[in-house]
Amino acid sequence: MGSMIDPRSEVLIIGSGPAGIASALALRRQGVPFRLVEKAARLADTWASLYPSLNLNTSRFYSHLEGHRFPWRYGLFASGRQYHEYLVRVVEREGLVVEFNREVRRVSAEGGLWRVAFADGVVEHYRAVISATGIYGRPVWPAIPGMESFAGQLIHAHDYKHPEQLRGRRVLVVGTGPSGVDIAVAASQVAAQTAISMRSGVDLKRRYPLGLPIHAWLMLGLLLPRPACRRLMRAVSRIGYPQQERYGLRKPQGAGLTAYQGPELLRVVQRGLVQPVPGPTRFVPGGVILADGSCYPADLVVLATGYEPVLHDYLDVPMQFSQDAWHSPSPCDWELGPNGQRGFPLLDRAQHPNGRQVLGQPGLYIVGVYYKGKGALYNINVEARIAAEQIAAWWPKP
Ligand SMILES: Cc1cc2nc3c(=O)[nH]c(=O)nc-3n(C[C@H](O)[C@H](O)[C@H](O)COP(=O)(O)OP(=O)(O)OC[C@H]3O[C@@H](n4cnc5c(N)ncnc54)[C@H](O)[C@@H]3O)c2cc1C
Numbered sequence: 348m349g350s351m352i353d354p355r356s357e358v359l360i361i362g363s364g365p366a367g368i369a370s371a372l373a374l375r376r377q378g379v380p381f382r383l384v385e386k387a388a389r390l391a392d393t394w395a396s397l398y399p400s401l402n403l404n405t406s407r408f409y410s411h412l413e414g415h416r417f418p419w420r421y422g423l424f425a426s427g428r429q430y431h432e433y434l435v436r437v438v439e440r441e442g443l444v445v446e447f448n449r450e451v452r453r454v455s456a457e458g459g460l461w462r463v464a465f466a467d468g469v470v471e472h473y474r475a476v477i478s479a480t481g482i483y484g485r486p487v488w489p490a491i492p493g494m495e496s497f498a499g500q501l502i503h504a505h506d507y508k509h510p511e512q513l514r515g516r517r518v519l520v521v522g523t524g525p526s527g528v529d530i531a532v533a534a535s536q537v538a539a540q541t542a543i544s545m546r547s548g549v550d551l552k553r554r555y556p557l558g559l560p561i562h563a564w565l566m567l568g569l570l571l572p573r574p575a576c577r578r579l580m581r582a583v584s585r586i587g588y589p590q591q592e593r594y595g596l597r598k599p600q601g602a603g604l605t606a607y608q609g610p611e612l613l614r615v616v617q618r619g620l621v622q623p624v625p626g627p628t629r630f631v632p633g634g635v636i637l638a639d640g641s642c643y644p645a646d647l648v649v650l651a652t653g654y655e656p657v658l659h660d661y662l663d664v665p666m667q668f669s670q671d672a673w674h675s676p677s678p679c680d681w682e683l684g685p686n687g688q689r690g691f692p693l694l695d696r697a698q699h700p701n702g703r704q705v706l707g708q709p710g711l712y713i714v715g716v717y718y719k720g721k722g723a724l725y726n727i728n729v730e731a732r733i734a735a736e737q738i739a740a741w742w743p744k745p
Pocket of ligand 1: 526
C-alpha cells in the first residue's frame with residue numbers, strides 16, 4: 348500500500364510516551380505540523396502497564412512536561428498511575444491527535460525522504476521523523492544455568508503488574524535496582540516468604556535528605572557558583588542509611604547501580620519480612636543455588652535485571668555508535684550529557700551543541716535518550732525543544 352500523505356506536509360513522531368508527547372508540544376510551539384503514531388491501543392503504553400506501587404523517583408519539580416505542572420494532590424513524588432493519568436489529561440487538554448495501533452516496523456531512506464513501513468503494510472513518506480519510542484524496551488534475561496530445569500515460575504520484572512501475582516508464594520527477587528526493591532517490598536505484604544538476591548549490594552538513599560527532596564536541593568544548588576553546587580549535591584546525594592549493612596543489605600562497590608530512594612526495604616528487612624541473600628549461580632527444580640552454596644527454595648523467581656536499549660530496532664539506517672563509557676555527571680553540570688554514551692547512536696552536533704539529528708541522516712531525530720543529570724523526564728523536554736527548533740529552522744514556512 349502506498350502513501351496518501353504529502354511528505355512535505357507533516358513531521359512523523361513515533362511513540363506516544365513522554366518523549367513523543369513532549370515532541371508534539373514542542374513542534375506545535377514552533378508551528379510545525381505533525382502526526383503522532385503509537386503501536387499500542389492506548390497512550391503511553393509503557394506507563395499504562397506498570398505495577399501499582401511504582402512511584403516516580405524524580406520529584407514533581409523536574410518531571411512534568413513543559414507548561415503542564417502536576418496537580419498538587421500528586422504530592423512531591425507522583426505515583427506511576429498518576430503520571431499516566433497526567434499524560435492522558437495533557438493530551439486531552441492540548442487536543443493532540445494520537446493514531447493508535449500504528450506500529451512502525453521500518454524506517455529507511457528513499458529518494459531524499461524517510462520511507463516508513465507500518466505493521467499493517469501501509470507505507471508513508473516523510474521529510475522528517477522523530478523517533479520517540481523509549482530506549483529501554485527489551486527486558487534483560489540473564490543467562491543463569493539450569494533455568495530450564497526450574498519447576499516454579501520465572502518472570503521478568505516487566506511482567507509484574509499486580510501483588511496478586513505474589514500472593515502465598517515463596518518469592519525470590521533477583522536484582523536490587525528500584526524495580527527489584529519495589530517488588531520485594533510488595534511481596535513482603537502478601538507472599539509466603541520473600542528474599543532479595545543481591546550480587547553487588549543495594550544502594551539505599553534518603554528520599555528527603557535533611558528534610559528536602561534531592562531536586563529541591565538541586566534548585567538551591569543552582570543558585571550557587573558551580574563548584575559549590577557540585578559539592579552540595581555530592582553531599583546530599585550521599586546521605587543514606589548507615590545501618591543498612593547491619594541487616595545484611597551490603598552497600599554496592601563502585602558505581603552503576605541505580606539507587607533506591609526510601610526506607611521501605613530496610614524496614615521490611617528489619618521486621619524479618621524480606622531476607623537479603625547472595626546472588627544466584629544456578630537454578631535447580633526446587634529453587635535457586637546462591638553464591639554461598641545454599642539453596643533458596645522458591646516457586647516464583649522475579650528477574651528485576653533491567654532493560655536493554657531498543658532505540659534503533661526499526662531504524663534501518665546506517666548509524667555510528669558511541670564507544671564512550673557511561674558518565675555520571677553532577678546534575679549541576681549536565682542537561683543533556685555527552686554526544687552518545689556506549690551503545691547509542693552519535694548525533695549531529697554541528698548546528699547545536701546538543702543537536703538531536705542522527706549523525707549523517709538529515710531529517711531523522713531522536714528524543715528521549717539521556718537519563719542522567721536531572722533525570723530522563725526532565726531531559727525529554729529539553730531534547731524535544733531542541734529537535735523542534737532544529738526542524739523549524741529548515742521546515743518550509745506556510
Ligand atoms: C519503571 C520505570 C520507572 C521510571 N521512573 C522514572 C522517574 O521517576 N523519573 C525519570 O525521570 N525517569 C524515569 N524513568 C525513565 C524514563 O523517564 C521513562 O522510561 C520514560 O517513559 C521514557 O519516555 P519515552 O517516551 O522515551 O519512552 P516510553 O515511555 O517507553 O514510550 C515509548 C512509546 O513508544 C511506543 N512504541 C514503541 N515502539 C514503537 C513502534 N515501533 N511504533 C510505534 N510506537 C512505538 C510505545 O508503545 C510507547 O508508548 C523510568 C523508567 C521506567 C521503566
